[in-house]
Amino acid sequence: MQISHSEQINATFEILWILLLDKVQHPDITIKEITHVEVLQKYDDGILRQMHTLGMTIRERITIDEQNKIIRFDLIENPMFTGYFINKIEDSDEKLTLIYEQNWIPITPQARELETKFPQILIKGVQEMKELAEKQ
Amino acid sequence: MTKTSIEMKQLVEEFIKITNVKYEDQTEKIKQKSDLVDWQFHVGTNVIVSKNANREDRVHINVNMRFPPEDSKLLISKNPSFSKTIMEVSEICTVCNMGHQWIKDGQIIAGLAIFSHVDEQNLNRISFHNVWDNVARVSGHVQKILRSNFSSFSSKNNLTDETTGKTMYG
Numbered sequence: 001m002q003i004s005h006s007e008q009i010n011a012t013f014e015i016l017w018i019l020l021l022d023k024v025q026h027p028d029i030t031i032k033e034i035t036h037v038e039v040l041q042k043y044d045d046g047i048l049r050q051m052h053t054l055g056m057t058i059r060e061r062i063t064i065d066e067q068n069k070i071i072r073f074d075l076i077e078n079p080m081f082t083g084y085f086i087n088k089i090e091d092s093d094e095k096l097t098l099i100y101e102q103n104w105i106p107i108t109p110q111a112r113e114l115e116t117k118f119p120q121i122l123i124k125g126v127q128e129m130k131e132l133a134e135k136q
Numbered sequence: 137m138t139k140t141s142i143e144m145k146q147l148v149e150e151f152i153k154i155t156n157v158k159y160e161d162q163t164e165k166i167k168q169k170s171d172l173v174d175w176q177f178h179v180g181t182n183v184i185v186s187k188n189a190n191r192e193d194r195v196h197i198n199v200n201m202r203f204p205p206e207d208s209k210l211l212i213s214k215n216p217s218f219s220k221t222i223m224e225v226s227e228i229c230t231v232c233n234m235g236h237q238w239i240k241d242g243q244i245i246a247g248l249a250i251f252s253h254v255d256e257q258n259l260n261r262i263s264f265h266n267v268w269d270n271v272a273r274v275s276g277h278v279q280k281i282l283r284s285n286f287s288s289f290s291s292k293n294n295l296t297d298e299t300t301g302k303t304m305y306g
Contacts, residue, residue, distance in 0.1 A: 014213050014245055018238050021222045025230055039227070047223075066219045 001115050004101040005123045006090075011133040013069075013089060016096055019133055020071055020087050024062055027051060030128040033121055048076070054114055056080060075104065080111035098133075100126050139256050141187055144195055145175045151264045152179055182275075183268065195259060197267050198251040199275040202239075210286040211245040217285040224281045232274045250275045 009016055024047065028034040034053045041048035046062040059076040073085040083104040090097040100122050106112045139147070145163075152159050163175040166186075176186035184198040203211070212218065229236040229250065239247035254267050282289045 012240070012243050014211065014218075015238070015240050017213055017219070018222050018245075021219060022226050024223070025226050039230075042227075064219055064223075066213065 001105070001118070002101070002103045003119050003122055004099060005119075005126045006097050006099040007126050007130045009089075009096045009098050009130050009133050011096065013091060013096060016089060016098060016129075016133045017066070017069070019129060020089070021064070023087070023129070024049070024064070024071065030132065031121060031125045046071075049073075054117060056114075060085070080108050080114070081106055098126060098129060138192075139259065141174045141192070144187060144256060144259060147259055148177065148185055148195060148264065151261045152177060152185070154261065155265075183272065185268075193256045194253040195256070195264075196251055196253050197264075197271050198249055199271050200239075200247065200249050201275060201279070202247040203245070204290060205244075207282075207286075207289050208241075208244045208246055210289055215286070221281060221285040224285070225278050228274060228277055228281065232270060234271060234274045236278075248278065250278060 023030060025039060026037065028037055028051075031053075034051050036050075036052040038050045039047050040050050040059070046064045048059065048061055050057060050059045052058070056078070058078060060073040061076055063072045063074070065072065069089040069091065071087040073087075075081055075083055081104040083102075085103070086099070086101040088099040088101065090099065102118060102122055104115070104118070106115055149159075149161070157180045159177050159179040161175075162178050163173075166173045166176045172189055174187040174189050176184060178184055182200050182202075184196075184200055186196050186198070187194075188196065211221075225236060225248070228234075233252070235251045237249045237251075238245050239249060241247075250271055252267050252271050254264050
């Protein structure tokens with residue numbers, strides 16, 4: 001299922017980008033369903049991260065593409081889902097838009113049940129990030 | 137027995153005095169601006185020790201780095217080292233169990249706060265000085281990260297009396 005949500009953010013690109021980079025290592029700050037975050041490996045362009053959420057252990061290869069203002073989270077060896085998540089900043093007429101896009105395809109019946117929880121978590125995640133960026 | 141806010145303040149002041157580091161009780165100044173802080177000490181160049189009114193269970197220790205304008209100019213996304221620096225700072229703070237927050241001033245990134253806390257039940261000289269040392273050590277390491285990623289970064293802290301209005305808890 002592909003879902004996405006976007007919000008206009010009243011902050012500078014630098015502040016929003018810093019918060020998104022912080023979220024790479026601390027996703028639990030803006031998404032309360034996430035626990036036990038661990039960085040397993042570092043790369044020149046990102047990290048390999050493990051975390052727990054909704055009863056699953058999730059490993060993601062995270063790629064930071066500053067030039068295109070995109071952070072991509074590819075699922076690695078997940079028994080329930082395959083796919084990726086994207087955080088993207090669009091910058092037009094000096095207005096920033098933050099977009100979260102989740103493209104996770106379920107591969108088990110249990111995964112299809114879990115899927116129904118994703119839209120609410122995703123929307124809340126964007127809204128929490130907006131609040132944080134605008135508060136700073 | 138649970139320590140009151142005043143008892144914690146007295147203990148903290150005693151622990152600061154032992155070090156002979158110059159300090160200032162900024163409680164009155166802070167209270168004129170905000171009710172969010174019970175009491176606050178400015179210690180040495182850039183350490184703030186404070187207690188939030190909404191947390192009875194802990195004392196915060198915060199190193200408040202303010203960047204001079206020439207350093208802030210380097211902290212922009214056009215700088216190729218920008219993301220790398222942010223990630224490295226985040227990593228060292230995570231590894232050392234410290235909180236951190238970049239400080240915005242208008243359109244620029246004007247500083248960085250590194251912070252931790254001592255629990256009320258654990259508030260003694262040893263734990264207080266350990267946390268203080270750790271916050272200061274991580275802040276020193278962060279300055280090294282900034283200097284190694286931005287060759288012209290001076291890391292001169294511009295603190296003076298402004299810290300009274302700049303505490304992230306206030």
